[in-house]
Amino acid sequence: xxxxxxxxxxxxxxxxxxxxxxxxxxxxxxxxxxxxxxxxxxxxxxxxxxxxxxxxxxxxxxxxxxxxxxxxxxxxxxxxxxxxxxxxxxxxxxxxxxxxxxxxxxxxxxxxxxxxxxxxxxxxxxxxxxxxxxxxxxxxxxxxxxxxxxxxx
Amino acid sequence: xxxxxxxxxxxxxxxxxxxxxxxxxxxxxxxxxxxxxxxxxxxxxxxxxxxxxxxxxxxxxxxxxxxxxxxxxxxxxxxxxxxxxxxxxxxxxxxxxxxxxxxxxxxxxxxxxxxxxxxxxxxxxxxxxxxxxxxxxxxxxxxxxxxxxxxxx
Amino acid sequence: xxxxxxxxxxxxxxxxxxxxxxxxxxxxxxxxxxxxxxxxxxxxxxxxxxxxxxxxxxxxxxxxxxxxxxxxxxxxxxxxxxxxxxxxxxxxxxxxxxxxxxxxxxxxxxxxxxxxxxxxxxxxxxxxxxxxxxxxxxxxxxxxxxxxxxxxx
Amino acid sequence: xxxxxxxxxxxxxxxxxxxxxxxxxxxxxxxxxxxxxxxxxxxxxxxxxxxxxxxxxxxxxxxxxxxxxxxxxxxxxxxxxxxxxxxxxxxxxxxxxxxxxxxxxxxxxxxxxxxxxxxxxxxxxxxxxxxxxxxxxxxxxxxxxxxxxxxxx
Ligand SMILES: [Zn+2]
Ligand SMILES: [Zn+2]
Ligand SMILES: [Zn+2]
Ligand SMILES: [Zn+2]
Numbered sequence: 185x186x187x188x189x190x191x192x193x194x195x196x197x198x199x200x201x202x203x204x205x206x207x208x209x210x211x212x213x214x215x216x217x218x219x220x221x222x223x224x225x226x227x228x229x230x231x232x233x234x235x236x237x238x239x240x241x242x243x244x245x246x247x248x249x250x251x252x253x254x255x256x257x258x259x260x261x262x263x264x265x266x267x268x269x270x271x272x273x274x275x276x277x278x279x280x281x282x283x284x285x286x287x288x289x290x291x292x293x294x295x296x297x298x299x300x301x302x303x304x305x306x307x308x309x310x311x312x313x314x315x316x317x318x319x320x321x322x323x324x325x326x327x328x329x330x331x332x333x334x335x336x337x
Numbered sequence: 338x339x340x341x342x343x344x345x346x347x348x349x350x351x352x353x354x355x356x357x358x359x360x361x362x363x364x365x366x367x368x369x370x371x372x373x374x375x376x377x378x379x380x381x382x383x384x385x386x387x388x389x390x391x392x393x394x395x396x397x398x399x400x401x402x403x404x405x406x407x408x409x410x411x412x413x414x415x416x417x418x419x420x421x422x423x424x425x426x427x428x429x430x431x432x433x434x435x436x437x438x439x440x441x442x443x444x445x446x447x448x449x450x451x452x453x454x455x456x457x458x459x460x461x462x463x464x465x466x467x468x469x470x471x472x473x474x475x476x477x478x479x480x481x482x483x484x485x486x487x488x489x490x
Numbered sequence: 491x492x493x494x495x496x497x498x499x500x501x502x503x504x505x506x507x508x509x510x511x512x513x514x515x516x517x518x519x520x521x522x523x524x525x526x527x528x529x530x531x532x533x534x535x536x537x538x539x540x541x542x543x544x545x546x547x548x549x550x551x552x553x554x555x556x557x558x559x560x561x562x563x564x565x566x567x568x569x570x571x572x573x574x575x576x577x578x579x580x581x582x583x584x585x586x587x588x589x590x591x592x593x594x595x596x597x598x599x600x601x602x603x604x605x606x607x608x609x610x611x612x613x614x615x616x617x618x619x620x621x622x623x624x625x626x627x628x629x630x631x632x633x634x635x636x637x638x639x640x641x642x643x
Numbered sequence: 644x645x646x647x648x649x650x651x652x653x654x655x656x657x658x659x660x661x662x663x664x665x666x667x668x669x670x671x672x673x674x675x676x677x678x679x680x681x682x683x684x685x686x687x688x689x690x691x692x693x694x695x696x697x698x699x700x701x702x703x704x705x706x707x708x709x710x711x712x713x714x715x716x717x718x719x720x721x722x723x724x725x726x727x728x729x730x731x732x733x734x735x736x737x738x739x740x741x742x743x744x745x746x747x748x749x750x751x752x753x754x755x756x757x758x759x760x761x762x763x764x765x766x767x768x769x770x771x772x773x774x775x776x777x778x779x780x781x782x783x784x785x786x787x788x789x790x791x792x793x794x795x796x
Contacts, residue, residue, distance in 0.1 A: 217421055220420060220423050224484070225487075225558065226531070226558055226793065243421065244421045245420070247416065247420045248558060249449065249453045250453060250482065250484040250487050251482060251563070251597035251599065252531065252532055252561045253558070253561045253562060253563060253599065254449050254450055254453075254559070254597065254598075254599055255559045256413065256417050257557070257559060258421075261417040262421075264397065264400045264413075264414040264417060264418070265397075265417070267375050267398070267400045268373050268396065268398045268400070268411075268415075269373065270373050289787065289788045290788070291560065291752075291755050291788045292750075292751035292753070292754040292758070292784055292787070293407055293559065293752040293755060294751070296402065296404055296752060297751075299751070300401075300403060300407075325751055326783065326785070327748055328748065329403065329748045329749070333742065333745055333748075334403050334685065379640065379684070381639075381640060404716070404752065406711070406713070406714045406715060407712070407750065407751075439639055442633055442635045442639075444598075444599075444635045444710035444713065445598035445599050445600070445602030445605070445631055445710075445713075446599040446602060446712065447598070449597050449599060450598075452598070477633060478598055478630075478631075479632070480595055481595065481598070482595045482596070486534075486589065486592055486595075487532065487534060523727055526726060526729050528726050528731065531793075550723065551726070551727045553722065553723045553726045554759075555755065555756060556788065556790040556792065556793050557755055557788060560752055562719065567724070570706045570724070571703075571720070571723070571727070573681050573704070574679050574704045574706070574717075574720050574721075574724070575679065578681065602708065603713055606707075606708045606709060635709065635710060637683070637709040639709065640709050
């Protein structure tokens, strides 16, 4: 991971466990999911697509609410979808937004939701033009809180 | 809607727009979805299944998090799933839990999430043995806040 | 509780346990709290003020977030404040918004947060001009989910 | 910031803008706030205390809910309290839990809530015995999403 002194995200070398074809499938899936975003309040559509360890893709979009705190992020939608169909082992997630300026980055809550299902995620962050950078969950949520802190699972 | 003086839910006559076969499909779908609940913290599995106005069923389960506020309810999972696949018009939802004593009832947040997508929902609430009662969203969230309060859509 | 066929809130007779002076103090407190709302996204300021059973008032406002789901409602702020100063027994809450058209109504999530701390709340809902109506939590969240469903407290 | 290869938090040198006396006041305040935690579900009390740029301290605890996603973290309670009393400029937060093994770390959602109010936070993370380590928000939420991504404030 590299980032310059202003905290701007910089592309890093690809050390992914995903092959280039899988990455492209993920990026396409999150771009498509973005089209279904229900975001009349923020007008900020986001799409996410995750890859299970056995190669399945689940995607999601943000689903907002007039009571703003009751909305849901795209990444969480993708996770909930996968879990509700019996998948809890993941290897990667890709996220797309419409920004020409910024790579899509998950909010802190979404980083924590990913963390629930493991420390080892590859994360692909895309701009509107489809260019992307690769991070890991450890890059984005260092020194994380997790299930082991509760000592119950 | 009838309820006795202690607020216990009582079965009401079926005035549903759903036919008996659709209701049984919904009840079966939410019972199946419950099996995928990720709830190591509450150990309280919940399943939900909703019916779109064009007859499709989407189901979901609760997906919890070691940081409890970051969990998601079954009803929200079902909604997010449907929306992320292009469906935003719904007519009914069924909810199942493992309680032998109580019918599954949606929390206030889930009632509000349903409300985002319309006032007219039939809601089927099931016990573990499969018996159920029927309510409407208006029964469960009267005098609701909604998108029109913000005057933006 | 009365409401007409369109679900519009109608004033009801005051059967409150609060005296008129306490109600006015609550209404003033929630109006003042509204001034501190941090709501650059919704531009919809809300204030809430609650009354403990021993006569103390705690107030709060909404506190939003660029990641919309991470915002907090005014009612929740008031509750968290009171709890964090050792108060968990409440009798009433008043809520104010800037609408000239609608009485402030709590979202479903806030109704559930009130419910955590008891079934018996008087709720005063104010418009921008200070006129208000009185409801109870039972009016606004009938057949509610609550702690007893989990059988753990 | 230093952390070993397993991601365990390691004490780092104090480069804080807070003086030692202020740090001790913050640590005491979050320890005291922890006593008011309402956490019958997780049984995991947390306290937080933040310092405004003009030297005021606001503290909070976690406030849980039978519907787990409707709970609130201690850090958020402290922020909401400060904002609702007119303070939005902060310099530091301290967090305490009852763990003998782990330093208290904020969840991802709380990191995002801090981020809403600026990038430059000193964060003090305490164990049950009062020992602590110092981090910054940049350490804990690198490459963060924030208000500027929405281009609206
Ligand atoms: Zn998010
Ligand atoms: Zn719910
Ligand atoms: Zn609310
Ligand atoms: Zn937190």
